[in-house]
Amino acid sequence: MADLAITPGHGAVEAHDEHATTTGLPNTKIAMWLFLASECLLFGALITTYVLYRGASGTGPYPADVFDIPYTSVSSFVLLASSLTMVLALASAQKRDVARMRLWLLATAMLGLTFVGGQVYEFTTFYDEGLAISTNLFGTTFYVLTGFHGVHVTVGILMLLSLVGFSTADRLPDDAAFPVEMVGLYWHFVDIVWIIIFTVVYLIPTPAPAPV
């Protein structure tokens, strides 16, 4: 039997392992896809709940009373633009252009922050107009669905800023493309989910409330 030295350390474990895997894909990538598949079901259940309860509120305010579609369209566009900067960040990382990579990551985070800031402003405005989370079913389903999405964006921003921080502190591997790609997968997912939420919640008109 061969003499083996077993050293605790990285192995077939951490993302940047060079050991062969069964599929040839890194473990982290498969894990991220599985996690996102799971997230699909999470948002699926939230969106389904919203759709089921559309027009079920007996009392106002109703969606038409509070929504400012042009305003939300702009902040949606800001979020979608962040997918572009995310792609540019990954491209820079693949070219090992660390400075540009940090710049695009920061830009992505800033666009995300703008979106979340817009959501906070929107929530405050709606609240002032009389729509609290407990006011009616619309408030309940609207705040919970969009709030969950907002939390996801916030987590994404945290990951983006962490990437920039780790990069500055020289704690990323020389080839940073892989962690950037992983955060990118998450970020694009959150953006795509917003397209669905924006369409379902804001763009499709809610039926008129049933007379009580």
Next chain:
Amino acid sequence: MASVTVPATGGRGLLRRPTAVTGFWSWLTTVDHKKIGIMYGVAAFVFFIIGGLEALLIRAQLAQPDGTLVNADQYNQIFTMHGITMIFLFVMPMSSALFNYLIPLMIGARDVAFPRINAYSFWAFLFGGLFLYSSFFLGGAPNGGWFGYAPNSTTDPSIGMTFYALGLLITGIASTAGAVNLAVTVINMRAPGMTLFRMPVFVWMGLVVQFLLVFSLPIITVALFQLLFDRRWDTAFFDPTRGGDPILWQHLFWLFGHPEVYILILPAFGVFSEVLPVFSRKPLFGYQFVVFSGIAIGFIGFGVWAHHMFAAGLGPVANTAFGISTAIIAIPTGVKIFNWMGTMYGGDIRFTSAMLFSVGGVAMFVIGGLSGVTHAIVPSDYQQTDTYYIVAHFHYVLFGGAIFGIFSAFYYWWPKAFGRRLGEAMGKVQFWILIVGFNLAFGPMHILGLQGMIRREYTYPESLGLTLWNQVSTVGAFLIAFAVVMFMVNVARTHLKPRGEAVEDPWDARTLEWMTTSPPPVHNFDEIPTVHALDEYWHRKYVEDERTGTLVPAQAGASDDHDAAHADGHGSIHLPSPSFWPLVASIGLPIMGYGVLYSWWLVGLGALVALVGFYGWALEPSVAEG
């Protein structure tokens, strides 16, 4: 032989990785799938004892008419915690224990894909369970059943159901992380030559279970958040007075809850499929049928949830559709039963304790499966629903299937994990006491249910004529408890005695985990085996004599030639260092939970602890530095 070099401690202060491989700290910081598996097993077994004591309280209360041992409110808390404990804190984590310990060994891997996430899963599960049980001291345990039906669960004024929502959210995080981890392990970390259809059935069932978890847990996560919001922030999800609908809770809950049934039972199917061939000295009959029927169960399991809601008023069309889909799912399950019978047919059967528990488990599961089919027929379900008939049914499938499977796994794999065989004689006595007690406890519940005894009722008057069978059932419950105590005595005796015979391959087994030493070294295999066939290890030990068709032992070492070429090549094996950050990160979860109950600043503190944990995790060096 292998030598383990552990660098001296030192490095970057707080971020240096711990190196202890023995002692107290090694358990708190371990990322070794085998140690984590054992910790999962020990914690789950402790919860099993607690859940069992709750069951005994229930049976003691119902042992005579007009029982006064506990009052109605206490009874609600006891049966709710019994259900939650057995499902979320015993069977699921015990399955995690088996998967964690066995899957890397069975597929020829050094560890799971993400060892630190594995540790995080364990700690999150443990803290979630402790969090749930702390409710007994903080104003009352959950009291709305393990299914937490709205609006009862949303309007109950006690704090219990808030604990329920938060506690299950925490254990849900543990299960999701664990499921992704194990799924990636099976998909991506198999030994050379270990194709999907050379994997042991236990690994296959494990893979199906992980996918069920990945796709069903987010649904109950949403439901639990909605319940939490309704209770804590007065939202209207399940409030009919504001347009909400309690039936939505049932849909979301059972859309998770029905796949959950298969999450609980498929691991036992995996155990049966490993144990029966070994002790019948035959390959598993119809391996591919067993695998594909398991996958089919996984798929159909998502399409039958509303059979839990026949009496909720969904209408005849929905009830018919779900009645049919429920009857259909009995087919792949039946396929498995016939495969196991075919495996034993004509076999050279050895009735070891492990074999007895597997055969008994299959038999009991068949009874539970048959009563399950009677629920698929809507009119008969109308009669049975919410009676003890249902209680009898799910104890036959969950206790008769899952728990017998778990005991079979204990007796079969104990030598692998601890290097000692559990006492066989005592194991057999335990089996017979358990199966008698089990049938005494749950068999009469069929009759009680058909007599009209309603489940969750905390007492009954003598005039209903329910006394006799309730007393029989109580006697059975205490026999079960006696059998479990016997098991613990068996474990204690086994480990107090000096180590007996060598147990590298005590059962003449078929699968890879028996190729390494018992217990396995920290690196699992000195050389990762190359796999050429299903039941690889068996084929290395035996070759078929072409003239007579009989099996003869293979020449020692004859089939090992291939391995040298696949030796690790690096001259050293890299294993992950221990880490205390998973523990830190998971402590944040219960703190946040208490924060939601009591104060926002605790939420902030919990989030901070979790964040510190995750950043420490991300920044710590991958190697313990010298």
